[in-house]
Amino acid sequence: MNGLPPASIQPRRARWALSFADLALLLLGFFVLLQASGSRRDQTLRGIGAQFGASASPSDINLPLNPLFVPGEALLSPEGRARLVTTALPLAGQGEILEIQSFGTEPGQRRFDAWDLAAARLGAVARALQEAGVPQDHLRIAGLAETPDQAGPAGKGQTIRIVRRAQPR
Template sequence: MRAEPSQRWILSFADLSLLLLCFFVLLQAQTANKDRVTAGIRAAFGGKGEARPADAFRAAPLFEGGEAILTASARAHYMRMGAEAAAKKTPLIVASQGRDGGSARLDAWEMSAARTTAVARALRAGGLPDAMIEVSIPPMRADDPVKGQTISVRPQSK
């Protein structure tokens, strides 16, 4: 007489597969808050490294009303940041998230892109070469709500 082989391993495999699927679905759902998600994952797995600092600001107060022209203080801030990064030879990423309403001259998408570019130009004016500046504007859809634009500047990962 021969015993039938047990098929319990299938249940364990299915359970593991579903857990992995849920993990990746949750990871994808949190794309708007990448720094907090990566910090949480790093902490869960016992990572000791720090997240790279980001200099993130709401865009509207940095610019003249309805324009893509930096205020004098914001321009000076980003020029100093560009000079510091150039001295340390640190490439920077200028990342835009979201968008503000448009103006008579620019629609919301153009305003978002122009403001992000204005920050990159201020970094360049501070002495950081173009080759060390990366501009990142994630895709936006027309039906996404206008919740305001945030511009962040952070060191580029190596």
């Protein structure tokens, strides 16, 4: 005997390796497609989740800030505050964090330059949500986005995106 198992046992041992290789290639293909979807990644993941029976949650919201704020200032108008609260509060869930992201800027005028105005408005949105009842530890300010493709065409002003995130454990 040469120490090798009989020939009838060898093909059965190799079957699991073929199945494992198929699984590995399938997962690799999935992640390549997910990466290739680029800016539509969240939409793709929601679609995949829906196919597997995941419950649909309120989608993230994008709010252009021009109609919400006093022009050139970081002060919410009364109508803007009401619109912000009624739009964003349904996203506040049990144990989840609302992440506030900012895209784009507007030209500053008197007190603020463009960056200061964008940052001040981001803070004003967070304070308004906190005053509306969202606990401070459930709010996260992500800051100003650095990728211009997410802000949309140039000159469109500042946009705030409010995204639900799972609470870190």
